[in-house]
Amino acid sequence: MSKKKISIISSAYNEETNIPLLYAQVKEQMQKLSAKYDYEQLVLDNASQDGTLRVLREIAAQDPHFKVIANARNFGHIRSPYYGILQCGGDAVIYMASDLQDPPAVLPQLIQKWEEGYKVVLGQKTQSKESPLFFMVRKFYYWLLNLVNDSGTDLPANCTGFGLYDKCVVDELRKLNEPYPYLRGLVCELGYARALVPFVQPVRERGFTKNNFYTLYDNAMIGFTNHTKxxxxxxxxxxxxxxxxxxxxxxxxxxxxxxxxxxxxxxxxxxxxxxxxxxxxxxxxxxxxxxxxxxxxxxxxxxxxxxxxxxxxxxxx
CATH class of the missing domain: 1.10.287 (Helix Hairpins)
Incomplete structure (x- = not known):
């Protein structure tokens, strides 16, 4: 009997110091599950200005499980990871950030929930080691979004898109042909059985966050325009x-x-x-x-x- 294949995808921009750790930690977790699962890890480089692409090439040269797509330019934190999800061919696709704030240690829990029959398994930040004020602002945003949400879809709070999506979900996403998707809301609207896996978000230890007021505002407004009038x-x-x-x-x-x-x-x-x-x-x-x-x-x-x-x-x- 052939093994099920798990595709793990991340998008990176100037993450030279985090990529080797991301690779090592993902490999460590997937080797624990190697008896039941094959896997591929895909990283999309958003035209990084540091040595990220060089590091990606070095890892890909020594590990056939590791794949890279180099973008022609920086296509941003919304389009690039979504595109990567659509390029994966696994029985399930796991999206996670490349800065290690989506901890690879959660991967086995996501897969376990998937094996229980859930087609969408979202990582939910119940706690965060980032700024308490920043975390409170995020919680307020999700509360406000659900308050005015009139789309008929329950949007789980403190979910950023980190999670596992069954192949059938990815196939439906390909049919939608969305040019600028709000992933966390889109997968909920499809209506597949969904589970949440709580985790504590660690602080970013290396590099600098690419989030700023504009990117956070952009995400917030996409959520509003997609789910409420x-x-x-x-x-x-x-x-x-x-x-x-x-x-x-x-x-x-x-x-x-x-x-x-x-x-x-x-x-x-x-x-x-x-x-x-x-x-x-x-x-x-x-x-x-x-x-x-x-x-x-x-x-x-x-x-x-x-x-x-x-x-x-x-x-x-």
């Missing part, structure tokens, strides 16, 4: 409510001015405050609408997820 409806409702309030205030000012013509000065402060309030509200909701329009534009343009420069250790070129 509530912000758009709030824009309409907010306009109606504020319009009613402004009309009421105008009537009150008119009555007071007629009753106390000499003693009730109109003043410029209320006018300025009202203009600032309504301008800020308008800009906020225009920005919300812009996010949805941007999501539509991405779908319409439908540019390729990734352009490859080179493949290493792939038998089928």
């Amino acid at each position: 509530v912000p758009l409806r709030l824009a309409a409702l907010g306009g109606f409510v504020l319009g009613g309030i402004s009309l009421l205030l105008a009537l009150i000012y008119l009555v007071l001015k007629l009753l106390f013509w000499d003693k009730f000065p109109m003043g410029t402060a209320p006018i300025l405050l009202s203009v600032l309030l309504f301008s800020s509200v308008q800009l906020f909701f225009i920005g919300i609408i812009g996010e949805y329009i941007g999501a539509i534009l991405t779908q319409v343009l439908h540019r390729p997820l990734v352009i490859e420069k080179e493949r290493i250790n792939f038998k089928d070129k």
Whole structure:
């Protein structure tokens, strides 16, 4: 009886110091399971500026299980790993970050849940050794997303995409042809049996995080635009409510001015405050609408997820 094959995929940008450790720890865990499973490890290099690609070549030269796709440029933290998942041919695909904040020690637990019949097994950060404030902000985001979520899909909190996806799930993802996917929500929408594996997120010990305000904001807004129309409806409702309030205030000012013509000065402060309030509200909701329009534009343009420069250790070129 042939062994089941597990594909393990990561995306890397300037991770020269972490790649050897990632490789060693993944290999250690998979060797423990070698009696039942074959495996391949795929790393996509996002046009790293350090020696990441050199290190990847060295590892691939000595281990046929280790595969590399070198991208033509940096295609980002969303498209690149998703593309890698679609390139894998295992019976199950495991996605994990290359900075070791998704610990390889969790791999056996993910596979065990898969063997129990779950098609999607997500790693869930129950604790984190990163900044407590940063972790609280993440928890608040997931709480808010689930609060306004009207897609009918339960989105598990503190799941970043780290997890195992059965071959049938990956096959469905290929059919969707998503140009800019929100992976953690997309796999939940498919409706397959899902399990969670809790883990403690370690701190990054080597290199520098590639996450910044923009990348985190980008991820957050993709989650909102993919799973809820509530912000758009709030824009309409907010306009109606504020319009009613402004009309009421105008009537009150008119009555007071007629009753106390000499003693009730109109003043410029209320006018300025009202203009600032309504301008800020308008800009906020225009920005919300812009996010949805941007999501539509991405779908319409439908540019390729990734352009490859080179493949290493792939038998089928």
